[in-house]
Amino acid sequence: MNGGELTALKLGGSVITDKADPETIDAAALDQATDAIAAHLGTGTDPNIDGSPAVDGGAGLVLVHGGGSFGHHHASEHGVSITEGTHDAAAAGAIHDAMGRLDRVVLDRLDERGVPALPVHPLSACARDDRGRLSLSTAAIEGMLAEGFVPLLHGGVLAQDGAGVTIVSGDELVVALAERLEADRVGLCSTVPGVLDSGDEVIERITSFEAASEHLEASESTDVTGGMGGKVRALLELDVPASIFDLDGLEEFLAGESPGTRIDSME
Amino acid sequence: MNGGELTALKLGGSVITDKADPETIDAAALDQATDAIAAHLGTGTDPNIDGSPAVDGGAGLVLVHGGGSFGHHHASEHGVSITEGTHDAAAAGAIHDAMGRLDRVVLDRLDERGVPALPVHPLSACARDDRGRLSLSTAAIEGMLAEGFVPLLHGGVLAQDGAGVTIVSGDELVVALAERLEADRVGLCSTVPGVLDSGDEVIERITSFEAASEHLEASESTDVTGGMGGKVRALLELDVPASIFDLDGLEEFLAGESPGTRIDSME
Numbered sequence: 001m002n003g004g005e006l007t008a009l010k011l012g013g014s015v016i017t018d019k020a021d022p023e024t025i026d027a028a029a030l031d032q033a034t035d036a037i038a039a040h041l042g043t044g045t046d047p048n049i050d051g052s053p054a055v056d057g058g059a060g061l062v063l064v065h066g067g068g069s070f071g072h073h074h075a076s077e078h079g080v081s082i083t084e085g086t087h088d089a090a091a092a093g094a095i096h097d098a099m100g101r102l103d104r105v106v107l108d109r110l111d112e113r114g115v116p117a118l119p120v121h122p123l124s125a126c127a128r129d130d131r132g133r134l135s136l137s138t139a140a141i142e143g144m145l146a147e148g149f150v151p152l153l154h155g156g157v158l159a160q161d162g163a164g165v166t167i168v169s170g171d172e173l174v175v176a177l178a179e180r181l182e183a184d185r186v187g188l189c190s191t192v193p194g195v196l197d198s199g200d201e202v203i204e205r206i207t208s209f210e211a212a213s214e215h216l217e218a219s220e221s222t223d224v225t226g227g228m229g230g231k232v233r234a235l236l237e238l239d240v241p242a243s244i245f246d247l248d249g250l251e252e253f254l255a256g257e258s259p260g261t262r263i264d265s266m267e
Numbered sequence: 268m269n270g271g272e273l274t275a276l277k278l279g280g281s282v283i284t285d286k287a288d289p290e291t292i293d294a295a296a297l298d299q300a301t302d303a304i305a306a307h308l309g310t311g312t313d314p315n316i317d318g319s320p321a322v323d324g325g326a327g328l329v330l331v332h333g334g335g336s337f338g339h340h341h342a343s344e345h346g347v348s349i350t351e352g353t354h355d356a357a358a359a360g361a362i363h364d365a366m367g368r369l370d371r372v373v374l375d376r377l378d379e380r381g382v383p384a385l386p387v388h389p390l391s392a393c394a395r396d397d398r399g400r401l402s403l404s405t406a407a408i409e410g411m412l413a414e415g416f417v418p419l420l421h422g423g424v425l426a427q428d429g430a431g432v433t434i435v436s437g438d439e440l441v442v443a444l445a446e447r448l449e450a451d452r453v454g455l456c457s458t459v460p461g462v463l464d465s466g467d468e469v470i471e472r473i474t475s476f477e478a479a480s481e482h483l484e485a486s487e488s489t490d491v492t493g494g495m496g497g498k499v500r501a502l503l504e505l506d507v508p509a510s511i512f513d514l515d516g517l518e519e520f521l522a523g524e525s526p527g528t529r530i531d532s533m534e
Contacts, residue, residue, distance in 0.1 A: 051357030054431060089383035089416055090318035093374065096386070107360065116356035118432070119363070124391035127410030137404030143394030143426030149356055159410030164321060165385070 004060045006145070007254070008183040009037075010174040012190045013066025013155060015247060016106065022073040023098065025105055032247050033189065034109040037061070040254035041150075043114030052116040054148030062141060062177055063117065066170035067155040070102035071095060075167055082172075083132070085163030092157050092165035096123050099156040107152060117150040122158050122168050130161035134168065136176045145181075153177070175234045178242075186242035187253045188231060193246045194260030195228055205262045209233055235263040271327045273412070274521070275450040276304075277441040280333025280422060281458045282514060283373065289340040290365065292372055299514050300456065301376040304328070307521035308417075310381030319383040321415030329408060329444055330384065333437035334422040337369035338362060342434055349439075350399075352430030359424050359432035363390050366423040374419060384417040389425050389435050397428035401435065403443045412448075420444070442501045445509075453509035454520045455498060460513045461527030462495055473530045476500055502530040 011033050018024040038044040041059055043052065067075075075081065078091040086092055103119055110117040125137045141151045155170035171188070178186045194202035197215045206212045209232060216229035228244075235242040243253055245260030252259040278300050285291040305311040308326055310319065334342075342348065345358040353359055370386055377384040392404045408418045422437035438455070445453045461469035464482045473479045476499060483496035495511075502509040510520055512527030519526040 051355035054354035054356065087321035087383075087415060088318035089321065089385055090378050092385060093378070111357050111360065116354070118356055118359060118390060118426070119388075120391045121386075121388060123385060124387045124407050125404060127406045135406040135410075137392060137406050139394045139402040139404050140391050140426060143402075143428065146428055147426050147431050148354060149426065149432075159385070159407060159414050159416065161410065161413055164414050165416075 004058050005185070006060050006062065006181055006183045007185045007187065008062050008064070008174050008178040008181070009187045009254075010064040010066065010170050010189065012188065013068030013071065013170060014191045015189055016065060017068030017070060017102065019069045019072070021069055023070050023101065025102070029247060030106065030109055033250060034113050034115065036250040036254060037063070037110065038113035038115050039251065041115060043116070044112075052111045052114045054116045056148060058145060058148050059116065059150045060145075062145065062151050062153070062181065062183070064153045064170045064174040064177065065102070065106055065155070067099055068102065070098045071155055071167070074098045080157070080165065080167055082167045082169065083163070085160055085166040087164040095157050095167075096121070099154055103152065103154050110150070110152070115150055116148065117152045118144050120151050120153045122153065122156045122173060126158045126168060128158060128160040128166065128168070132160070134172060134176050136173070136180060138177075138180050141177070141181065171231055171234065175238060178238055178240060183240055186235065186238060186240060188235075188242065188244045189250050189253075190244055190246055193249065194244050195232060203261050205264065206232060206236070207264060207266050209236055232263060236265045271325050272452075273327050273329065273448055273450045274452045274454065275329050275331070275441050275445040275448070276454045276521075277331040277333065277437050277456065279455065279457045280335030280338065280437060282456055283332060284335030284337060284369065286336045286339070288336055290337050290368065292369070296514060297373065297376055300517060301380050301382065303517040303521060304330070304377065305380035305382050306518065308382060310383070311379075319378045319381045321383045323415060325412060325415050326383065326417045327412075329412065329418045329420070329448065329450070331420045331437045331441045331444065332369070332373055332422070334366055335369065337365045338422055338434070341365045347424070347432065347434055349434045349436065350430070352427055352433040354431035362424050362434075363388070366421055370419065370421050377417070377419070382417055383415065384419045385411050387418050387420045389420065389423045389440060393425045393435060395425060395427040395433065395435075399427070401439060401443050403440070403447060405444075405447050408444070408448065438498055438501065442505060445505055445507060450507055453502065453505060453507060455502075455509065455511045456517050456520075457511055457513055460516065461511050462499060470528050473499060473503070473528060474533050476503055499530060503532045
């Protein structure tokens with residue numbers, strides 16, 4: 001590590017893609033997200049710089065994006081989920097490749113703005129044991145961070161003991177990264193401005209699952225990869241504060257503030 | 268691990284590509300190599316099987332391929348080598364992507380023959396420290412092997428402390444894999460039928476570098492990633508027997524025999 005602050009940021013798959021159409025980017029949203037990241041890092045301002053040079057002193061940022069309409073389409077076609085696996089290498093490869101196509105677009109948009117992002121694929125760096133526990137190698141990610149690059153991970157597939165190849169969500173990865181890299185802050189950029197109460201107002205702070213459970217149960221089933229309840233539960237287990245916000249809150253979050261809902265167990 | 272025998276096999280970049288032309292596959296050679304692997308695993312014989320199902324009881328095989336005319340071209344264009352790095356993420360990405368294109372072709376050829384290969388990229392799973400020591404995460408690879416898949420790695424790029432992004436060769440990877448996975452056998456499928464003596468005859472067995480050094484020094488400078496001398500030196504350091512052979516020896520090697528030159532320090 002570079003000794004500075006480290007932020008782990010996940011861009012939701014539903015934010016950067018159009019979930020209704022298979023393999024369709026939401027170009028305006030992806031532009032807005034990558035603009036905010038470039039502005040935060042102060043890159044992309046010098047037209048004389050060729051390529052996207054690493055950030056001196058370290059960018060202090062690790063990114064994850066979800067699968068959106070790229071991953072889900074192929075995963076459901078092959079009947080693969082977080083718990084249901086496949087032993088068909090071609091099926092696993094098809095899901096992996098679809099995620100790779102989205103990843104390629106995100107990398108290109110970041111590169112255009114001078115953000116020195118490098119790809120890290122979960123299939124190469126992660127696995128799960130037969131109890132579903134994630135093993136995540138951070139050697140490559142820490143190496144990139146130390147050299148001023150921005151590692152970019154994505155929801156995708158991995159080998160799981162006893163199940164073949166299963167899905168790993170971007171949420172699961174960003175939580176594991178924050179934990180293992182001892183990140184200082186975690187942000188989930190979502191399609192909603194935060195965790196909403198029954199009156200559709202953003203809950204400013206959540207310090208325990210119980211306190212917010214009445215609002216979370218309703219959204220529990222909206223996403224195969226865990227929904228808002230799953231996100232909140234996982235973020236509460238972290239030692240570091242996390243925020244859930246939408247695209248309009250991203251700049252504020254990167255500036256060190258707490259837009260949307262702040263999730264902090266205060267332990 | 269699956270408890271059975273494990274073989275680590277590297278297909279030389281010069282074997283499966285035409286090194287004189289940028290990004291050109293040697294289709295006949297790649298067919299011959301992947302045919303031999305499929306025959307060994309007994310896959311690809313049932314036309315009713317959809318995709319490439321994992322091998323029951325484990326395939327016991329981990330593959331690496333070199334960069335050949337895909338990697339070297341982009342690496343030299345950007346001045347990147349095993350020791351000279353870049354901090355330009357776009358340059359690193361260009362080399363990584365070129366290797367990814369070769370990897371895609373190798374994966375497709377294996378899939379056509381029912382070999383359940385899954386990709387593992389060094390940029391995602393490896394790094395080097397400032398003394399050039401390789402850190403290689405085997406979590407994903409062991410997970411794949413346990414589920415009957417064939418992990419496919421390739422020479423490529425990785426983050427290196429103090430240097431940015433540098434090259435990692437297929438030779439370096441296959442040696443590291445053999446060591447960390449405690450492989451039973453290592454094979455290097457090369458363009459030559461073995462280590463040649465001054466009369467161009469294959470040396471049947473090498474048990475120390477000194478004994479073969481007069482033949483090895485001549486070839487020392489033929490390859491940026493180490494040449495035959497470097498290969499032999501690294502293989503002698505392994506606890507397991509290794510063989511260097513050409514395409515015509517691949518079937519024999521996979522059948523458990525020792526074609527070409529057998530390298531075994533007898534320690």
